Structures are given as structure tokens and as C-alpha cells.
Amino acid sequence: MGGMTRSALVTGGNSGIGLAVAEGLAKAGYKLWVTGRDADKGAQAVARLKPLASAGVEFLRGDFATAAEAKAFARDFKSRCGGKLDVLVCSTGVLNSKRRAAPDGTEETWAAQFLSRYILTEALTPELTAAGDGRVVYVTAPVVKSARLHEDDLNLTKGYSMLKAAQQGALACQLYIQSYAAAHAKGPAINAGHVGIVRTGIFRNMSGPIKWIFSLMAPLISISAERSAKNFIALASDPALAGVTGYFFPKPERLDKRDKIARDAAEQTQFERIRAKI
Numbered sequence: 048m049g050g051m052t053r054s055a056l057v058t059g060g061n062s063g064i065g066l067a068v069a070e071g072l073a074k075a076g077y078k079l080w081v082t083g084r085d086a087d088k089g090a091q092a093v094a095r096l097k098p099l100a101s102a103g104v105e106f107l108r109g110d111f112a113t114a115a116e117a118k119a120f121a122r123d124f125k126s127r128c129g130g131k132l133d134v135l136v137c138s139t140g141v142l143n144s145k146r147r148a149a150p151d152g153t154e155e156t157w158a159a160q161f162l163s164r165y166i167l168t169e170a171l172t173p174e175l176t177a178a179g180d181g182r183v184v185y186v187t188a189p190v191v192k193s194a195r196l197h198e199d200d201l202n203l204t205k206g207y208s209m210l211k212a213a214q215q216g217a218l219a220c221q222l223y224i225q226s227y228a229a230a231h232a233k234g235p236a237i238n239a240g241h242v243g244i245v246r247t248g249i250f251r252n253m254s255g256p257i258k259w260i261f262s263l264m265a266p267l268i269s270i271s272a273e274r275s276a277k278n279f280i281a282l283a284s285d286p287a288l289a290g291v292t293g294y295f296f297p298k299p300e301r302l303d304k305r306d307k308i309a310r311d312a313a314e315q316t317q318f319e320r321i322r323a324k325i
């Protein structure tokens with residue numbers, strides 16, 4: 048069986064939706080690595096996953112606060128995974144009402160929601176290609192009309208808002224997916240989906256009126272992490288979705304709803320310019 052075992056790296060897999068995705072993949076027989084910053088949460092996640100993961104599960108601590116840290120993590124991971132990785136699920140993210148940045152200036156949302164995902168996907172493409180049916184899955188939210196890439200101030204030093212930061216990350220993910228899917232038509236496959244509203248640890252850094260609105264709305268419209276995880280588990284592992292690439296899945300638990308990502312050319316050009324500087 049050894050050679051047949053499929054493997055998955057789930058970033059942000061120590062909590063929330065990432066953990067629920069890891070649980071689904073553990074049950075499906077995947078060998079798992081889950082990541083996060085908090086080692087205690089990592090140990091708890093491993094304790095929960097271990098009885099389900101017949102092929103094994105390991106927590107890898109990684110703070111992707113800067114491009115350099117994400118690159119170092121990717122290098123280390125390449126040496127662990129034996130040259131092949133079937134699935135990369137990226138579920139890292141923060142929602143910060145107050146702007147936070149790493150010592151080198153990298154804004155936290157940009158680092159977690161886009162930069163580290165991009166760096167890991169690029170670095171692990173040879174391993175995902177070696178898998179044959181390699182898949183990349185981004186856990187994200189829909190892009191609204193006002194979303195922009197703040198090309199001259201990606202770290203949002205001026206006029207920061209939580210929504211601006213989250214939307215910039217979600218938009219960059221979509222633009223990258225569009226470009227990656229076009230460049231890798233034969234795989235690895237890459238897709239993203241909407242989490243819905245899920246009560247997880249992500250709300251810990253929220254304050255002010257927006258926290259109020261969320262806490263009033265959440266009980267009415269939120270879904271469980273397990274329900275949110277279903278589309279992502281299928282995107283990672285369902286044989287029926289082999290070859291599907293470049294899509295955004297806007298509705299939790301609705302795989303039949305899917306939109307081919309097709310952002311306009313001007314945005315794409317801007318994204319490629321930003322990417323060239325990373």
C-alpha cells in the first residue's frame with residue numbers, strides 16, 4: 048500500500064476550517080501534515096486527527112509572517128515529503144480590525160491570505176506535479192466589486208481597514224489561480240471556494256462595530272466548520288473533480304455552483320507586475 052498512500056499539507060490545519068478539512072482527508076486515508084503558529088493548538092489538532100489518520104499525521108510549526116519565513120518553511124517541507132505531494136490546502140488567514148505587520152513591514156493579512164499561499168504553491172509545484180493528480184485548494188471568501196490590489200502600498204500603511212486587507216488577499220488569490228491554471232492546464236489543478244460564515248478563532252482580532260455586526264449575524268447565518276469544509280475536501284480528493292482547475296466555488300456544500308475565474312486583463316497585468324517583485 049505504501050506507494051499508493053496519498054498525502055496532503057494543510058496550512059492553518061491546526062484550527063477552524065483547515066482542521067475540519069484535515070479531518071476529512073484523514074478519514075479518506077491521506078498522510079497529513081498540518082501547520083499553524085500555535086504549537087499547543089497543533090498538539091490538540093494532532094490528538095484529534097491521530098485516531099482518524101491511518102497513514103499518519105504530523106504538526107509542523109510555521110509562521111508565514113514574511114516571504115522569507117514562508118520560503119524557509121517550503122524548503123524544509125520539500126525535504127520531508129519525499130518528492131511527491133498530492134494535495135496542498137491553504138487555509139491560513141487573519142481578520143484584524145487593527146493593522147498588524149511583521150518587523151520587515153509585511154502586513155499580516157497579505158502574508159497569511161496571499162503571500163505565503165503563493166510562495167508555497169510555487170515552491171511545491173514540482174512535488175504536486177509528481178503526484179499526477181496534484182491539487183491546490185485555497186480556502187477563501189468571495190471578491191467584492193470594491194476589491195483592489197494596492198500596488199503602491201500592498202502592506203496598507205495608509206488607510207488600512209480589515210475589509211480592504213481581506214479583499215486584497217482574496218483578489219490576489221483569484222488572479223494567481225487564473226494565471227496558474229492557464230500556465231498548468233494539465234495540472235496541478237488549482238481552485239478556491241467560499242467558506243461561508245463560520246465561528247472560528249478568526250474573530251479574535253476583530254473589534255468595534257464590525258465585531259458587533261458579526262456577533263449579531265453569526266448565530267443566524269453561520270455554518271459549522273465541518274459543513275464549510277465539505278467543498279474543500281471534495282476539491283482536494285474527489286476523483287470526479289480531477290482536471291477541474293481555475294474555478295471559484297461560491298456556495299458551501301454546492302459543488303454544482305462554480306465560476307471559472309476570469310478577471311479582466313488590466314487587473315491581471317497589474318497582478319503580474321506585483322508578482323514579479325515578490
Ligand SMILES: NC(=O)c1ccc[n+]([C@@H]2O[C@H](COP(=O)([O-])OP(=O)(O)OC[C@H]3O[C@@H](n4cnc5c(N)ncnc54)[C@H](OP(=O)(O)O)[C@@H]3O)[C@@H](O)[C@H]2O)c1
Pocket residue numbers: 058059060061062063064065082083084085086088109110111112138139140141142158159160186187188242243244245246247248249250
Ligand atoms: N470563519 C469565517 O467566517 C471566514 C470568513 C471569511 C474568510 N475566512 C477565511 O478562511 C480561512 C480559515 O480561517 P478560519 O475561520 O478557519 O480561522 P482560524 O481558525 O483562525 O484559522 C486560521 C489559521 O491560519 C493560521 N495563521 C494565521 N496567520 C498565520 C501566519 N502568519 N502564519 C502561519 N499561520 C497563520 C492560524 O494559525 P494559529 O492559530 O496557530 O496562529 C490558523 O491555523 C482564512 O483564510 C480566513 O480568512 C474565514
